[in-house]
Amino acid sequence: MPIGQIVKAISGFYYVRTDDGKLFKCRARGVFKFEKKKLTPLVGDLVEMEQTGLDEGVVTSVQPRTSELIRPPIANTDQAVVVCSLRQPRYQQMPLDRFLVHGEREGLKIVIVLTKKDLIRDEEEIEQIRAVYEPANYPVLATSIKTQEGIGELKQCLKGKVSVFAGQSGVGKSSLLNQLLPDRVLETGKVSAKIGRGRHTTRQVELLPLAEGGQVADTPGFSQLQFKGMKPDELGQCFPEIHVRSSDCRFRGCLHINEPDCAVKDALEQGAIAGSRYQHYKHFLTEIKEAMVRRYT
Ligand SMILES: Nc1nc2c(ncn2[C@@H]2O[C@H](COP(=O)(O)OP(=O)(O)OP(=O)(O)O)[C@@H](O)[C@H]2O)c(=O)[nH]1
Ligand SMILES: [Mg+2]
Ligand SMILES: [Zn+2]
Structure with missing residues (x-):
């Protein structure tokens, strides 16, 4: 067969x-x-x-699968390229952090790609984003299809791997892929000026071969991701900068909230973990705990 x-x-x-x-x-x-x-x-x-x-x-x-994502639905990828626009729609860290948790949970290698760099004047903004993700060791690539900045580096990142492009509607996933696959014309859409969101142009997941070896998947944009079936003590493992420190916490199973002698809180105070990342960790933890209460009541 x-x-x-x-x-x-x-x-x-x-x-x-x-x-x-x-x-x-x-x-x-x-x-x-x-x-x-x-x-x-x-x-x-x-x-x-x-x-x-x-x-x-x-x-x-x-x-049998080596990895499995539910949103976007795809199996056997090695790498997730998480795409976020700097403008149109404006940069939002929360949906990015949400997706990162899902990617980590599946053991995927992660690359953060910022798009539409031509729409910002000040590079300081990109440096600030880099500083947030550096303690987690995530590469951050800034790109523009107008100036071609970052496209070559992105190609290098994808070579020989199976990568899924994920991100909200309108951030420019299909546009980027069109730069990487010269003989492909994926449909791209306009961002609504009124609501500043994409129009869900891509409707299905499609896996495409790269000339340099490897594959890339274009996927539909999504808005909300939930942490279905996740346990509170699993969440820290999906934040690399928290995970590497948790073995130094006094208590095993420390959730890094109010426990004494918490290495994560120490790192936060010393500025070795970004405050915004920790805030999102807390936010997601509350969500997970609330979902558990709902499940058992
Ligand atoms: N100025 C600028 N516009 C861009 C850039 N990349 C994409 N766009 C525009 O952003 C809009 C949305 O791009 P798409 O590629 O359709 O976005 P998508 O992420 O595939 O969206 P969905 O398929 O709906 O999930 C289009 O109008 C693109 O021309 C860029 O680097 N600079
Ligand atoms: Mg698309
Ligand atoms: Zn701790």
Whole structure:
């Protein structure tokens, strides 16, 4: 049975690319399970398929995944490129930090890409963002499709890896990908001047091959991400700058809020962790605790 990869999924059809480069439009047969959990095939999945026509087939099994994101829905990526615009829409740290938690939870390598650099006058703003993410060791790349700044560096980051582009609608994910894939024209949209948001131009996840080796996935923009099923003590592990210090806290299972001798609070006071990151950690922790209360009452 040929093995292929799902590169696109649209209204119940899975588009499977086989090793020899052929594309098959497939339905899925039966119920797929992995470690006793029911599983829906995702873009990025490696699958077995049976050919039923010239360019048609059925997916008959799904191979175990190395990673899995629910939003955007994609399997087997190594790296997440989290895309945020500096303007139009304006830069917002909270949605970025939310996504970073999800990426960390799946063990993905992370790159933060700031877009639309041509729309700002002062580079100080970028330096401030860099300072927030430096203690977490996240690379921050500033780019512009107008001036081409940062595009070459981004290409280097993507080479040989499977990367998913994630971020809110209108930040410029598809526009960036059009710079990287010269023979591709992904649809891009205007940002609404009135509400300053994107218009959800990209509708599905699509995995595309890079000339330099590796793959990139364009994905639809999303707005809210929740921390479904996460436990309070898991959250700190998803903030690298908190995680590296938590073994020095006095208590195991320290949540870094009011516990005595907390290495994270010490680092915060010394300015070694950004205040805004810690604030978001606290905010997410409250959200997770409230969701648990709702689950048990
Ligand atoms: N000035 C400027 N505009 C940009 C840049 N990159 C993207 N844009 C504009 O931003 C708008 C939205 O870009 P898209 O690429 O459609 O954004 P997206 O993130 O793919 O949005 P969704 O598909 O809705 O999630 C378009 O009008 C682009 O021309 C940039 O570097 N500078
Ligand atoms: Mg798009
Ligand atoms: Zn602590």
